[in-house]
Amino acid sequence: MQLKYLPSFVKRRGRITKRQSKALEQLDNFLVTDVDDISEALKNYSSCHLEIGFGNAKHLCNEAKLNKDTLYIGSEVYLSGIGSLLASIIEEGIQNIRIYDQDIRLLLDNKPKEVFDKVVIICPDPWPKEKHHKRRLINDEFLSIVKRTMKNDSEIYISTDWENYAESIFVYLNQSMPLSNQNYQGRKFYRNQNHHLLNLI
Secondary structure (H helix, E strand, O other): OOOOOOOOOOOOOOOOOOHHHHHHOOOOOEEOOOOHHHHHHEEEOOOEEEEOOOOOOOOHHHHHHHHOOOOOOEEEOHHHHHHHHHHHHHOOOOOOOOEEEOOHHHHHHHOOOOOEEEEEOOOOOOOOOOOOHHHOOOOOOHHHHHHHOOOEEEEEEEEEOOOOHHHHHHHHHHOOOOEEEEEOOEEEEOOOOOEEEEEEE
């Protein structure tokens, strides 16, 4: 089967702990499959944040517990991370997290609606070898897709510790939207009329 997008990740099962395995039995209760699902769940919340690639889920869980009036959509393809998130949700009684477990571009590009107040992408895979740069998540195509799901005055946070990836992200951001460069707490801050983009390096 031909994939719609060149994968930006290598999907491996990895080691699954008993805690994660038990929690994964509840995955269907927390899944969203498209933006319509998010819109329906959002009726009970004042805002919606998307975190792409939440890893061990510590950041996502902390944010959700601090902001109970915000709906959090966590996107992750690795079962170990999803299992860890589900275990925390169940053990700590977190009510405001939903999960998308496929390539996030499929969700964003399917019947897009402006639902997100913030998009967070923490350390996407840098694919350091030049021949693999085409697999990097952040590019013109991705930004065009995600932009259609973001509300006016929304924010996107992207962090990377790879300098040449940060440089390419800056280029793509400027190609995607007319941005002005400001300084914000020692970090690069980009702003345009409708979206605020903060790149944390």
